[in-house]
Amino acid sequence: xxxxxxxxxxxxxxxxxxxxxxxxxxxxxxxxxxxxxxxxxxxxxxxxxxxxxxxxxxxxxxxxxxxxxxxxxxxxxxxxxxxxxxxxxxxxxxxxxxxxxxxxxxxxxxxxxxxxxxxxxxxxxxxxxxxxxxxxxxxxxxxxxxxxxxxxxxxxxxxxxxxxxxxxxxxxxxxxxxxxxxxxxxxxxxxxxxxxxx
Amino acid sequence: xxxxxxxxxxxxxxxxxxxxxxxxxxxxxxxxxxxxxxxxxxxxxxxxxxxxxxxxxxxxxxxxxxxxxxxxxxxxxxxxxxxxxxxxxxxxxxxxxxxxxxxxxxxxxxxxxxxxxxxxxxxxxxxxxxxxxxxxxxxxxxxxxxxxxxxxxxxxxxxxxxxxxxxxxxxxxxxxxxxxxxxxxxxxxxxxxxxxxxxxxxxxxxxxxxxxxxxxxxxxxxxxxxxxxxxxxxxxxxxxxxxxxxxxxxxxxxxxxxxxxxxxxx
Numbered sequence: 001x002x003x004x005x006x007x008x009x010x011x012x013x014x015x016x017x018x019x020x021x022x023x024x025x026x027x028x029x030x031x032x033x034x035x036x037x038x039x040x041x042x043x044x045x046x047x048x049x050x051x052x053x054x055x056x057x058x059x060x061x062x063x064x065x066x067x068x069x070x071x072x073x074x075x076x077x078x079x080x081x082x083x084x085x086x087x088x089x090x091x092x093x094x095x096x097x098x099x100x101x102x103x104x105x106x107x108x109x110x111x112x113x114x115x116x117x118x119x120x121x122x123x124x125x126x127x128x129x130x131x132x133x134x135x136x137x138x139x140x141x142x143x144x145x146x147x148x149x150x151x152x153x154x155x156x157x158x159x160x161x162x163x164x165x166x167x168x169x170x171x172x173x174x175x176x177x178x179x180x181x182x183x184x185x186x187x188x189x190x191x192x193x194x195x196x197x198x
Numbered sequence: 199x200x201x202x203x204x205x206x207x208x209x210x211x212x213x214x215x216x217x218x219x220x221x222x223x224x225x226x227x228x229x230x231x232x233x234x235x236x237x238x239x240x241x242x243x244x245x246x247x248x249x250x251x252x253x254x255x256x257x258x259x260x261x262x263x264x265x266x267x268x269x270x271x272x273x274x275x276x277x278x279x280x281x282x283x284x285x286x287x288x289x290x291x292x293x294x295x296x297x298x299x300x301x302x303x304x305x306x307x308x309x310x311x312x313x314x315x316x317x318x319x320x321x322x323x324x325x326x327x328x329x330x331x332x333x334x335x336x337x338x339x340x341x342x343x344x345x346x347x348x349x350x351x352x353x354x355x356x357x358x359x360x361x362x363x364x365x366x367x368x369x370x371x372x373x374x375x376x377x378x379x380x381x382x383x384x385x386x387x388x389x390x391x392x393x394x395x396x397x398x399x400x401x402x403x404x405x406x407x408x409x410x411x412x413x414x415x416x417x418x419x420x421x422x423x424x425x426x427x428x429x430x431x432x433x434x435x436x437x438x439x440x441x442x443x444x445x446x447x448x449x450x451x452x453x454x455x456x457x458x459x460x461x462x463x464x
Contacts, residue, residue, distance in 0.1 A: 070460075077460035105406075109398045128459040139264075142323035153461045160460055166424020167417050170458045175416050179409035198406075 032157045033130035033150035034123050040068045040148065040159065041118045041134060048113050058107030062100065070151070070158040071099045078173035082181060082188065090188055097195035102173070104198070115139045118146070128153065129160075229419060230342050237345040241411045244350060245404055252393055253401075259387075260394025267391045269313040274388030275324060276305045276312025277381050281367045285327045289335040294325035306373065326425070329366065330359025334426045343415055351418035 047060045065071065075098040076083045076091065083091060116138040123132040129151030135143040149161040162169045177191075184190045231237065259267065279302035286295030301317040301324060308316045317323075333355050334340070341354025352360065370378045393400060407413040 073460045077458075105402060108402070112396055112398060128461055142318070142326070149458075151461065161458055166420045166422075166427075168420060168458055170460055171420070172413065172416060175409070175412050176407055179407070179412060183408055 029152060029157070030123050030125070030130050032152070033132050033148075034120065036068060036150055036157050036159065037120055037123075037132035037134065037148045040064060041120055043068075044113075045117055048116060051114075054108060058104050061107035062103035065103050065106075066099065068159060070154045070156075070160045071095060071102075073154060073160050074102075074170065074173070075099070077170050078177040079181075080174050080178055082186070086188055090192070093192050094188065094195075097192045098177075101195045101198050113138065119143075229415065230340070231415065232342050233344065237343065237415075238411050240345045240347055241414070243347060244345065245410065247348065248393075248404060252390065253397075256390040256394035257397065258394075259390050260397070268315075270384060271388045271391050272305070272309070272315045273312045273380070274384040275315075276302060276309070277369055277373065277377050277384065279305075279324065280369045280372045281363055282325065282327050284366060284368055285329055285332045285363075286325065288329075288332045289327070291325070291327070294327065297322060297325050302372075306377075311374070311377065328356075328359055329362040330356035331426055333359050340423075343419065345411070345414070351414055353419075353422070356422070 043060075043064045047057055047064070050056070050060070052060065072095050075095040078098065079086065079091075079094060086094065113136070116136060119135050119137065121133045121135055123130050125131075126149060129149060132148045132150055134146045134148065136146050137143045144165050146165075147163040148159045149163070150157060150159045152158075153160075160170075180194070181188070181191055184194070279298045283295045283298045283302070286292070286298060301322055304317040304322070305312045305315055308314075330353075338355050344352045344354060344357055346352050346357060349360070369381060403413050403417065404410050
């Protein structure tokens, strides 16, 4: 009987392969990362300027998130160690629920950015891909820094993290999802159901 | 009068026993929170205070015309500048001190006592700092995480910094008397305006997150470490630091070392 790899072994191999793959320090992927963030920023600026209703802005943000970010990876990271024991179907369902949840959560805050704008300042290599630095300029306030971490590890050039003045979306969401799971005694199905309503 | 109420605040905080001297965080622990149960109780108190008073008042204040609330936030930001200049000097940050000095001079005069912000409109922004940062520059460790009554998230180092800032504020010697007289009220009012303007974000942290204490703590520590690291010498020395290997780690004082790699996690 042939030895079949466990899912965990496959993931470890994939991770090892990813680790030895040259990380996107080349000029080409830096340019791709920059192009991606330029597109994200243009879309965000358009949403801010649109003057749409909150529901409209949330819908727009969901499509921005869907198109430009590696939602599956972000969702899996947020789930943390629980992702390792989850079934494929659960993980997929969680990813879909998470995408809606995070779009609504961040989309609701767009109102605070009305009258402001986002400017792309530059990019540089980080251990996994490219960090693109932007400044958010809001009325009556010193500009603040927002960094996008961009990688092509998923096969496409997508952002996998947003860091606002040092506050890391991945870490915040892992804390949040972890607390939500704890509150539901680790019941992932319940968490998925609840995420759809948040 | 101002000094009186400030001293009272400092005294009240001392009574809470929070100036216990900075304890050193054990190696490898990114969140050092030995007082968690006390902190959580204070967090509950702060949330109650917010929902009973601060949130409703701030929601009302923010309905006022922006022109009016801008004057309040501008005034409050301006009177904080002399203290920031002093701290800049104590840190050896002459550039930051100079910027804040010019800002204070411009906004106090052309900006009519700080009600307007011509400096900011010209691109000259505040170099935010405080005595907590001065202590960090001097090499004082961060100490344990704390949540203070009314004031919210802090660390032992920042709490000491906050109290020292109350006493070393040179505003009274520099600005006109009326700036000092309205200082405390303006600062409090300005924070209410901010609470109203960023209501969606504050509400999402305090009332919509599954564990608002853990979330506030994480946000505060990350943001504070970013703010302190960004201005310090050597912040760019090691962009591929150890934190990268540990996806659970918080970014350390160096804001450029804490890259989270979700791809490496599996």
